[in-house]
Amino acid sequence: MSMSDRTFGRPMLLAAGAFAAGIAVLAGAAVVSAGGAKVVRARGPLVVFANPYGNGAANPVQGGAASVHSVTTPNGKSIVTLHVSGLAPNRSFGAHVHVAACENGQAGGHYRNDPAGPATAANEVWLDFTTNAAGRGRAMAVVKFGFRTDGANAVVVHDRTTDA
Numbered sequence: 001m002s003m004s005d006r007t008f009g010r011p012m013l014l015a016a017g018a019f020a021a022g023i024a025v026l027a028g029a030a031v032v033s034a035g036g037a038k039v040v041r042a043r044g045p046l047v048v049f050a051n052p053y054g055n056g057a058a059n060p061v062q063g064g065a066a067s068v069h070s071v072t073t074p075n076g077k078s079i080v081t082l083h084v085s086g087l088a089p090n091r092s093f094g095a096h097v098h099v100a101a102c103e104n105g106q107a108g109g110h111y112r113n114d115p116a117g118p119a120t121a122a123n124e125v126w127l128d129f130t131t132n133a134a135g136r137g138r139a140m141a142v143v144k145f146g147f148r149t150d151g152a153n154a155v156v157v158h159d160r161t162t163d164a
Contacts, residue, residue, distance in 0.1 A: 035074070036073075036074035037071055037072065037073050038071070038072045039069070039070070039071050041067070041069050042068050042069075043065065043067035043068075044065065044067075060088060061086065061087060061088075062086075063086045064084065064085050064086020064087055065084070065086060066082065066083065066157075067083045068080065068081070068082055072146045076144070076145060077142065077144055077145075077146075078125070078142070078143050078146055079140065080097065080127065080140070080141050080143075080155070081127075081138065081140045082095055082127045082138060082139045082155060083136075083137075083138045084129070084131070084136065084138070084157065085134070085136045085137075087131050087137065087157075088131060088135060089134065089135045090131060090132070090133060092129070092131075093128065093129060093130075093137065093157050093158060093160070093161065094126070094127075094128050094159075094161045094162040094163075095126070095127035095128060095129065095139060095155060095156065095158065096124060096125060096126060096127065096155070096156060096158070096162070097110070097111040097124070097125040097127075097147075097152045097154070098110060098111060098152070098154040098155070099111050099152065099153065099154075100153055100154065101153040101154055107153075107154040108153075108154075110124045111124060111147065111151060111152040112124055113145040118164075120164060121141075121164075122143070122144070124143075125141045125152075126162050127139035127140070127141050127155065127157075128161045
């Protein structure tokens, strides 16, 4: 089942290694097929992990919400949008589709169309954004690939923008 076939549910805030925080969307939302396109919508509150850096430092995010919308067209192109609220105002974040569903503060690595290929915007889904004064942000990525069966299971927001 591809990301656009998956049923998404609750977003979560997490962190692992060098990442400060992330939002991951897991199984549980609406899947619609229309005209050969597959559409997935998910929204919900953020679940904040208390120790995102693994060093005892508190997570700077204390609440918020997120939604993810994914469309895979009949020709295999994917359009992924992310909307977040409740994050720090006027701040830039990196966001990416990840391989694994979030469990124990982990979401695997970034999903790559070519798993052996480079970490580029053409081979991954990059959704970097800057929040406004109210702590809301949004991003959209259009990629020239669909998702492998059960290969893309989360969208994670990191505490810094993407650095290829």
